Amino acid sequence: MVFILGPLFATVFFLVLARDAAPVGVAICWSLALSCAGVAGWTALALPLGRTRLRSAIFVLAMTALALFFALGIPGVKAGVTSAQAVAMTGVVYYSAGLVLLGRRWTWQVLIAGVLPLVATLAVAALPLTSRFLHDIYADELSLTPAETGVSGIWRLVAAVKLLWPSLGAILFIAAGWGIMRYFHFIRPRSITAGTMAAFGVVVALVMTAATTLHSPEAAADRLKQAAVRGTDPPPYFGISPEWTCVVPTVPPDELTEKGGTLRAGDPYVSFGVAGGQVLLWNPAAAKPLRVAADQVRLTPRPSGSQAQSHSRPSRANTCKRS
Numbered sequence: 001m002v003f004i005l006g007p008l009f010a011t012v013f014f015l016v017l018a019r020d021a022a023p024v025g026v027a028i029c030w031s032l033a034l035s036c037a038g039v040a041g042w043t044a045l046a047l048p049l050g051r052t053r054l055r056s057a058i059f060v061l062a063m064t065a066l067a068l069f070f071a072l073g074i075p076g077v078k079a080g081v082t083s084a085q086a087v088a089m090t091g092v093v094y095y096s097a098g099l100v101l102l103g104r105r106w107t108w109q110v111l112i113a114g115v116l117p118l119v120a121t122l123a124v125a126a127l128p129l130t131s132r133f134l135h136d137i138y139a140d141e142l143s144l145t146p147a148e149t150g151v152s153g154i155w156r157l158v159a160a161v162k163l164l165w166p167s168l169g170a171i172l173f174i175a176a177g178w179g180i181m182r183y184f185h186f187i188r189p190r191s192i193t194a195g196t197m198a199a200f201g202v203v204v205a206l207v208m209t210a211a212t213t214l215h216s217p218e219a220a221a222d223r224l225k226q227a228a229v230r231g232t233d234p235p236p237y238f239g240i241s242p243e244w245t246c247v248v249p250t251v252p253p254d255e256l257t258e259k260g261g262t263l264r265a266g267d268p269y270v271s272f273g274v275a276g277g278q279v280l281l282w283n284p285a286a287a288k289p290l291r292v293a294a295d296q297v298r299l300t301p302r303p304s305g306s307q308a309q310s311h312s313r314p315s316r317a318n319t320c321k322r323s
Helices: 002-019 023-046 053-072 083-102 107-125 133-141 153-183 192-230
Strands: 243-249 268-275 278-283 288-293 297-301
Touching: 002 023, 002 053, 002 083, 023 053, 083 153, 107 153, 133 153, 133 192, 153 192, 192 268, 192 278, 243 278
Parallel strands: none
Antiparallel strands: 243 268, 243 297, 268 278, 278 288
């Protein structure tokens, strides 16, 4: 069944890829899909599934038709699977088959390969240093302090899982590949060469996934800076939810306690909230935070439909309402 269903899954995958591929890619994908279907059919005829070759042929033709309908759909009745769904299903099949084959002889191998990395990921994610890692980088990109970007423990855990799960996926990917290659005897038991290559693959995968993940806070900070200039909604980042706010001074302008720039009354600002008795605003003109004493201003929501004012192009439509 593995030798039959595996090629049929591959057939579905290549048929889905063929829909969005270039002409050359369509020809390649269809050739690979037909080859996989042929492997499944030949295997079904070679195995005594239906006791006779005729029943085996009927079985494999029915399974191939189901694979075609599943991948391409039926016009006017059902749409086929998307590329994202096909990739997700392929990944699930790959991981499941690889980890099961890795521990086909001893149950503890399956537990080590599949359960232990998940438990280790959650345990490391719960550590104080790990749980604040991405938030601290995000705060540093915006010149904020960790106290000014404090979030609940749930959001810190989610951010830590975001930090660690690509590395976990890379480790499980290599472990699943090891199980599949061992099953087909491409790797000899206790092979030093294979072990060295697997270790090298794990190191490379960890470095690549770590570099990609560590780019996340920098990218989020850049999107917030662009939103502050363009007047679009600022993106949240794992519990940190900046929003547009109108800041109305309640004291004369010369008595305002400001740090990081001068508050422009009537301009909307991206606000991070209040921390340490100060209102945290983003000053797009200076590209750094603007801190104003909270007891000297009043915060009101930005009027709906208005855009942030460009400090180089004033516009009446972009100002906050004065009281």
